[in-house]
Amino acid sequence: MKIVEKILARASGKEKVIPGEIVECKVDVVMTNDRSGVRMMDRFNSLGIDRMPDPDRLVVIFDHDVPPKAIASANKQKELREFIKKHQVKHYYPMGAGVCHQVLPEKGHVWPGSLVVGTDSHTVTGGAFGALATGVGHLEAAGVLAKGTTWFRVPETIRIVIDGKLSGPVMAKDIILLILQRLGTKVALYKAIEFTGEAVDAMSLDGRMAIANMSVELGAKCGLFAVDQKTFDFLDGRVNRPFTPVVSDPDEIWEETYHFNVDALEPLVACPHNLENVQPVAQVGGLEIHQAAIGTCTGGRLEDMRMAARILHGRRVHPDVRMIITPGSAEIYHQCLEEGIIHTFHQAGAIIHWPGCGICAAGISPVLGVGERCISAQNRNFKGRLGDGTSEIFVASPATVAASAVKGQIADPREFY
Amino acid sequence: MNNIIRGRVWKFGHDIDTDIIAPAIYLNKYLSPKESALHAMEPIDPDFSKKVKPGDIIVAGENFGCGSSREEAAVNLKALELGAVIASSFGRIFYRNCINVGLPALYCPDLTAKVNEGDHLEIDLQKGLIQNLTTEENFTAEPMPEIIMSILACGGLEGYLQKGSGISNT
Numbered sequence: 001m002k003i004v005e006k007i008l009a010r011a012s013g014k015e016k017v018i019p020g021e022i023v024e025c026k027v028d029v030v031m032t033n034d035r036s037g038v039r040m041m042d043r044f045n046s047l048g049i050d051r052m053p054d055p056d057r058l059v060v061i062f063d064h065d066v067p068p069k070a071i072a073s074a075n076k077q078k079e080l081r082e083f084i085k086k087h088q089v090k091h092y093y094p095m096g097a098g099v100c101h102q103v104l105p106e107k108g109h110v111w112p113g114s115l116v117v118g119t120d121s122h123t124v125t126g127g128a129f130g131a132l133a134t135g136v137g138h139l140e141a142a143g144v145l146a147k148g149t150t151w152f153r154v155p156e157t158i159r160i161v162i163d164g165k166l167s168g169p170v171m172a173k174d175i176i177l178l179i180l181q182r183l184g185t186k187v188a189l190y191k192a193i194e195f196t197g198e199a200v201d202a203m204s205l206d207g208r209m210a211i212a213n214m215s216v217e218l219g220a221k222c223g224l225f226a227v228d229q230k231t232f233d234f235l236d237g238r239v240n241r242p243f244t245p246v247v248s249d250p251d252e253i254w255e256e257t258y259h260f261n262v263d264a265l266e267p268l269v270a271c272p273h274n275l276e277n278v279q280p281v282a283q284v285g286g287l288e289i290h291q292a293a294i295g296t297c298t299g300g301r302l303e304d305m306r307m308a309a310r311i312l313h314g315r316r317v318h319p320d321v322r323m324i325i326t327p328g329s330a331e332i333y334h335q336c337l338e339e340g341i342i343h344t345f346h347q348a349g350a351i352i353h354w355p356g357c358g359i360c361a362a363g364i365s366p367v368l369g370v371g372e373r374c375i376s377a378q379n380r381n382f383k384g385r386l387g388d389g390t391s392e393i394f395v396a397s398p399a400t401v402a403a404s405a406v407k408g409q410i411a412d413p414r415e416f417y
Numbered sequence: 418m419n420n421i422i423r424g425r426v427w428k429f430g431h432d433i434d435t436d437i438i439a440p441a442i443y444l445n446k447y448l449s450p451k452e453s454a455l456h457a458m459e460p461i462d463p464d465f466s467k468k469v470k471p472g473d474i475i476v477a478g479e480n481f482g483c484g485s486s487r488e489e490a491a492v493n494l495k496a497l498e499l500g501a502v503i504a505s506s507f508g509r510i511f512y513r514n515c516i517n518v519g520l521p522a523l524y525c526p527d528l529t530a531k532v533n534e535g536d537h538l539e540i541d542l543q544k545g546l547i548q549n550l551t552t553e554e555n556f557t558a559e560p561m562p563e564i565i566m567s568i569l570a571c572g573g574l575e576g577y578l579q580k581g582s583g584i585s586n587t
Contacts, residue, residue, distance in 0.1 A: 043575070118486075121510055136486060137491070137513060137514040139518065139574050146578060147578065189507075219480065219508070219509070
């Protein structure tokens, strides 16, 4: 069996499962945030259950509308905090802890072999740790809290082999953009992906999380990485429960295998309004930008902050650009302070935004006006996501965003590295 | 759940994402389903909610509902009282959300190219048959697994859970 099959077999109490089969599974963790958590709470309440059977299964992380900007958010967040108290939910992280997909592994709520559902599509980030982590709707999450289980269709698994070595300011983000460019946004619909290869072996967990995070943009149910020493090093001191990692059996036959080599990979940009529309930076270089953003559940990790600092050090953000940087979590923010990275950002003229979803989840984010262009380390460039319907989002690596902020136009980070 | 659905077709292309079906800028206002539904499809068709009638059917291409897990996308279409959504393929969370809120979602890759906006369809959910009443062509949707039929038969996941299918205290 493959990783995803082994996890679903374990969670459904079966010896073996096969792709296409539908199984009822016990879910280890339900993750929610303030915005979807409010909706989940309303759904849970309408099920008419007085006491949540297993509140320790639930992890609530306030990251979307924090601090609340709309009065409706403030009111509903208050209700959600009361709900958390009423049901004695102990895994509650108030605003400032960071983006849920970063906080979840940092605080040890995702572990190799676990089955995690979250009310956010980028829950797939947990796949970096060899977990089956996937997004669900509010009602479904409420159902899992009520019942403890939900159904899954066992997905086929495709394998993506990434060989070669990244050079200079080319990052894991560029790898996932390369995969989107070549395979499109539908290659993995209803399927699991396993990422492997020498570039994956060499990659930090920060890089693996960036790729797992965007596996949903390939249509995937989950994007998985086999565990190695780096995984254990990351989780050491964070996960305080026993777990059994699972890896795919060596003789498995894959639904499909795709090979990539990143030796000569250059920085890439996903242009509006579809993530398949990926171009080399050289193709779109020179386009004027008005906003540059680094952070989010895709590009707000320590490695991303260090890369941005390296490019911004001793330089100034272009006066026509508003640059916003959001460290992904309080832990990352703290480390950035320790390393002088925040100082570098400040000196460069960037605005530091608090840890959370701010720059990518509309509602609290800075918005784009008519025809404005934003280059961002986020994951989605959908039409109208950050403001006016005529505005444009270019998705790139933190290195490319930093270089572009300095130049005032989409720029190749290799010029600044 | 009504097994026979009849309605007029609203046609959409590929990769219609959840930011189109339920724009993010309204999410932190926690609107009621009826209010929220007024913004369905707003980025590409601001008048959609005014034009659509109960029972109407969306027919779309690949990857309909890709993107966010926001249930508001499925809730918006349900609140407009659409009869069903048919697509060549769906974003998986959106698909589950449709079923969970009691909105039939069917796969029928053959249909998209052979239907025009304004055509009238009749769907037999039990049999998976889709008839284009305007062109008199027949199509077969991919069969829905038993679990999905059961959830739809209860009007969605809430009804399914409350029907005693397993809310437990373990």
